[in-house]
Amino acid sequence: MSFVPSGKHLIAGAWIGSQTTFLSEPAHGPAHAFAVGTPDLVDQAVQAAEAAFATYSQTTQAARAEFLDRIADEIDLRATAITTIGTQETGLPEARLNGERGRTTGQLRLFAQHIRQGSHLDLRHDAALPDRLPLPRPELRLMQRPIGPVAVFGASNFPLAFSTAGGDTAAALAAGCPVVVKGHGAHPGTAEIVAQAILAAIHHCDMPAGVFSLVQGGRRDVGQALVQHPLIKAVGFTGSLAGGRALFDLCAQRPEPIPFFGELGSVNPMFLLPAAVASRGTEIGRGWAASLTMGAGQFCTNPGIAVVLAGADSDTFVEAARLALAETGPQVMLTDGIAAAYATGAAEMARQNGVQALLQSICAPRQALPFLFTVSAADWLDNPRLAEEVFGPLGLVIVATDIAQMEQVAHRFQGQLTATLHMDSADMPLARSLLPVLERKAGRILANGFPTGVEVCDSMVHGGPYPASTNFGATSVGTLSIRRFLRPVCYQNLPEELLPQV
Numbered sequence: 275m276s277f278v279p280s281g282k283h284l285i286a287g288a289w290i291g292s293q294t295t296f297l298s299e300p301a302h303g304p305a306h307a308f309a310v311g312t313p314d315l316v317d318q319a320v321q322a323a324e325a326a327f328a329t330y331s332q333t334t335q336a337a338r339a340e341f342l343d344r345i346a347d348e349i350d351l352r353a354t355a356i357t358t359i360g361t362q363e364t365g366l367p368e369a370r371l372n373g374e375r376g377r378t379t380g381q382l383r384l385f386a387q388h389i390r391q392g393s394h395l396d397l398r399h400d401a402a403l404p405d406r407l408p409l410p411r412p413e414l415r416l417m418q419r420p421i422g423p424v425a426v427f428g429a430s431n432f433p434l435a436f437s438t439a440g441g442d443t444a445a446a447l448a449a450g451c452p453v454v455v456k457g458h459g460a461h462p463g464t465a466e467i468v469a470q471a472i473l474a475a476i477h478h479c480d481m482p483a484g485v486f487s488l489v490q491g492g493r494r495d496v497g498q499a500l501v502q503h504p505l506i507k508a509v510g511f512t513g514s515l516a517g518g519r520a521l522f523d524l525c526a527q528r529p530e531p532i533p534f535f536g537e538l539g540s541v542n543p544m545f546l547l548p549a550a551v552a553s554r555g556t557e558i559g560r561g562w563a564a565s566l567t568m569g570a571g572q573f574c575t576n577p578g579i580a581v582v583l584a585g586a587d588s589d590t591f592v593e594a595a596r597l598a599l600a601e602t603g604p605q606v607m608l609t610d611g612i613a614a615a616y617a618t619g620a621a622e623m624a625r626q627n628g629v630q631a632l633l634q635s636i637c638a639p640r641q642a643l644p645f646l647f648t649v650s651a652a653d654w655l656d657n658p659r660l661a662e663e664v665f666g667p668l669g670l671v672i673v674a675t676d677i678a679q680m681e682q683v684a685h686r687f688q689g690q691l692t693a694t695l696h697m698d699s700a701d702m703p704l705a706r707s708l709l710p711v712l713e714r715k716a717g718r719i720l721a722n723g724f725p726t727g728v729e730v731c732d733s734m735v736h737g738g739p740y741p742a743s744t745n746f747g748a749t750s751v752g753t754l755s756i757r758r759f760l761r762p763v764c765y766q767n768l769p770e771e772l773l774p775q776v
């Protein structure tokens with residue numbers, strides 16, 4: 275099935291075009307014209323979402339679960355067309371798009387299952403104690419309730435799993451919140467076909483039309499109007515530190531500040547402990563190169579930094595990584611802008627004091643080749659720029675002179691999505707001393723693995739202290755992510771028949 279985008283916004287069930295358009299910038303295939311979003315369209319979408327909230331927030335868990343399952347089914351029905359336009363727009367390979375679609379429908383079905391079970395409601399009940407002295411206790415019941423319309427920003431690097439019907443949308447719809455998506459300019463056609471799937475599910479399940487809208491971008495004030503709209507109650511975002519911070523600040527400055535759940539950037543440090551490096555440095559080096567170059571390094575969990583102790587074993591690790599990276603051919607990046615930012619970031623890294631290039635590359639436009647750099651821990655500790663994310667397949671090895679310096683490096687990192695320990699049993703004492711530091715830095719701590727590949731399940735945490743995320747108590751992956759869009763309400767002495775029907 276081939277799909278030619280209409281180039282329209284989906285506002286509460288109606289496809290709306292405009293005179294002013296922007297052209298998509300596909301990596302291959304034809305470019306298409308898309309209607310530019312406006313603050314007025316944002317207002318229409320949010321007003322409709324607020325109107326839909328009145329009924330959608332009162333739907334049963336079973337009804338919302340059926341809706342989520344149906345969205346997944348409708349996405350599956352459009353599988354080939356989604357992969358075709360997705361690969362054209364992003365340059366990501368077909369296998370990746372197919373895998374990401376499976377993850378997206380898996381997330382939707384996982385949330386359906388999760389709300390059917392009902393544990394997200396966090397029900398608590400304190401029975402009345404009418405005879406208690408000196409005062410009787412009323413009956414108290416706590417239940418999590420949906421917060422209202424939620425804004426979701428499509429992410430450039432996950433056109434499906436973190437975009438139109440991605441994790442943020444699935445969590446919000448599962449919670450009972452209508453969603454207004456601001457599409458990402460990197461994949462507007464993919465956004466449109468997924469919006470079609472959601473609309474088909476709305477019709478099939480007889481949900482209110484305003485429960486979902488897609489406003490395409492093309493103008494900066496679209497996202498700004500969305501987060502500032504007084505009826506929006508929370509925002510889900512994945513993207514750059516600069517963009518996320520600007521939108522976070524707008525949320526905080528509103529007359530009614532709202533939570534901004536932003537996932538902004540991470541270098542995902544790996545600590546290579548000495549016994550592990552001695553016994554399998556080559557294997558870890560090759561594994562790192564594979565993780566670093568997966569998806570052209572455009573993953574939030576890309577392990578951009580490896581911390582080692584100086585010595586021959588670490589040299590073996592570095593050489594194995596260098597050789598494996600050197601064999602990696604050019605990969606298409608998501609957008610021209612992201613490719614240009616990668617080339618600039620790599621060139622800046624090469625210029626920093628004490629940084630030595632082990633593998634340098636010349637990238638063609640919109641393409642990435644790997645870079646590998648090394649720096650002493652002393653120079654790294656002196657230069658905060660070396661702890662910043664370069665989005666793409668770029669690795670930096672920090673060489674510490676001793677364990678104390680490795681611990682100093684661990685202390686210096688800002689918040690991270692992940693931190694990894696490569697360790698053997700002889701490394702246990704050092705791992706034990708690093709763990710309390712890493713627990714305060716990262717949302718997920720791994721032993722002997724690589725952080726790319728985020729399992730969508732009950733126990734996953736995809737978040738962390740700032741700037742990994744703007745809300746360290748939250749995760750944007752896994753069933754716990756529904757809590758971002760719920761609010762505890764206590765019902766005191768309310769008659770049973772007035773309590774929400776779940």
Ligand code: NAP
Pocket residue numbers: 427428429430431456457458459491492493494495497498512513514515516517518520521537538539540573574575611612615616664665
């Ligand atoms: P981005 O520039 O932060 O944009 C993400 C979304 O936010 C877009 O819809 C963008 O709208 C909007 N936006 C950004 N700044 C805004 C502002 N000041 N006001 C209103 N809206 C704003 O991220 P990106 O386009 O995905 O990629 C750019 C860079 O982000 C990459 O080079 C990479 O460094 C980083 N990135 C990091 C991750 C991660 O997980 N760590 C993921 C993706 C990207 P417009 O389209 O109108 O600009």
